[in-house]
Amino acid sequence: MNELELWTADLFHEGSPGSSNDALLTNGTIILDIGSLHDLQHSYPNAKPIWKGAYLGVPLVNSHTHLDLGYAKTFRGPFDEFIRYVISLSGQRGLDAAASAFGKVPQSIVGDIASRPEVVDWWLLETRGSGVVYWEVLGLLPPEKENELLQLTRSRLERWKSMEKSGGPQIGLSPHAPYSLSPSLMIGLVELAHDMGLPLQIHAAESPAEHDFFVRRTGPLYDLFKSQGWPVDMHPKGLSPVAYLADIGALGEQVTLVHGVQVNEEDVRIISQFGSRLVSCPRSNEHLGAGLPPYDLYKKHNVNISLGTDSIASAPSLDVRDELKFLAKHGYDMAETVTWAAGNAYHNLSLPPVTFSPGDPISKLEIW
Numbered sequence: 001m002n003e004l005e006l007w008t009a010d011l012f013h014e015g016s017p018g019s020s021n022d023a024l025l026t027n028g029t030i031i032l033d034i035g036s037l038h039d040l041q042h043s044y045p046n047a048k049p050i051w052k053g054a055y056l057g058v059p060l061v062n063s064h065t066h067l068d069l070g071y072a073k074t075f076r077g078p079f080d081e082f083i084r085y086v087i088s089l090s091g092q093r094g095l096d097a098a099a100s101a102f103g104k105v106p107q108s109i110v111g112d113i114a115s116r117p118e119v120v121d122w123w124l125l126e127t128r129g130s131g132v133v134y135w136e137v138l139g140l141l142p143p144e145k146e147n148e149l150l151q152l153t154r155s156r157l158e159r160w161k162s163m164e165k166s167g168g169p170q171i172g173l174s175p176h177a178p179y180s181l182s183p184s185l186m187i188g189l190v191e192l193a194h195d196m197g198l199p200l201q202i203h204a205a206e207s208p209a210e211h212d213f214f215v216r217r218t219g220p221l222y223d224l225f226k227s228q229g230w231p232v233d234m235h236p237k238g239l240s241p242v243a244y245l246a247d248i249g250a251l252g253e254q255v256t257l258v259h260g261v262q263v264n265e266e267d268v269r270i271i272s273q274f275g276s277r278l279v280s281c282p283r284s285n286e287h288l289g290a291g292l293p294p295y296d297l298y299k300k301h302n303v304n305i306s307l308g309t310d311s312i313a314s315a316p317s318l319d320v321r322d323e324l325k326f327l328a329k330h331g332y333d334m335a336e337t338v339t340w341a342a343g344n345a346y347h348n349l350s351l352p353p354v355t356f357s358p359g360d361p362i363s364k365l366e367i368w
Helices: 037-043 079-088 095-102 117-125 143-163 183-196 208-216 220-228 241-247 265-273 282-287 295-300 320-329 334-348
Strands: 005-008 011-013 023-026 031-035 048-051 055-057 061-065 109-114 130-137 170-175 200-204 255-259 277-280 305-307
Touching: 005 037, 011 334, 023 037, 031 037, 055 334, 061 305, 061 320, 061 334, 079 208, 079 220, 095 117, 109 117, 109 334, 117 130, 117 143, 130 143, 143 170, 143 183, 170 183, 200 241, 208 220, 208 241, 241 265, 265 295, 277 334, 282 320, 295 305, 305 320, 305 334, 320 334
Parallel strands: 005 048, 011 055, 061 109, 109 130, 130 170, 170 200, 200 255, 255 277, 277 305
Antiparallel strands: 005 023, 023 031
């Protein structure tokens, strides 16, 4: 029989919010007991205490990235210039870039936004990862073109839904952002996701430029639209991006907003009232001059927060642990933020919660 060991770490997370347990008993193969280190030492005096490092617990989740931007160089600068930069990368996006980036993601559970059909096929049929692959749709189109796009999107989603495997990646939908879709197309896509029972991710309230575009029709994003010849009068003027999404019925329990930086308390209250969630990508937001979300407001209104890296185009790595370290440098308690990445993230991706208990194999744990 293997020697009994008591494993602990700086951070111990079972996947259950608020758990006070901080150690486990193992024979090196399975988990035998879980509890406080003091109580386990009393119950198993011959077990050898072993400190495992910074973290011991359920697998962390990277709740938001764009792997098909995997060949990009990391950009620093204004949000409108970043949009121009991403547009310039269109020819580099695809399966090769996604596969290359996937090898650089330490987390096996990912919320990935895919803009190429072959990337979704690859996720569902070939990767060893799990999580959700969100099909991204955007467009400022005339009504007849919107209907064609909606029909094509439904057809693709139905095919991909039939390809899902138990324990493997699931399919989701990402209507890109309030500013990049007409109201009717945004409504149609959200209704399609509801009809098919799919999780949604929508980029929203990411930058001051987005806020100025919606509230005042001014600023760098407005200037970008004008320079590209894109329509600037499709959206109602005077509403924040969050209030706009609420106004057209695009929020709900299936919706996770990505970024959510430029919000006030009324915006956060709206998000909470609709049961929507937040994925924060703090290093990406810093690189694009957006700042950090008002996490205290989100916590005050009980909005579920998780963490993502965003793409390599705006973040220096695809490791969500680097988001934890970044937030720690800004004064946030890692015991709390690791809960965002380890517990909340499963809920935000509409995945079953992961926990561990006596009898489970040690291989179920993440240790670093």
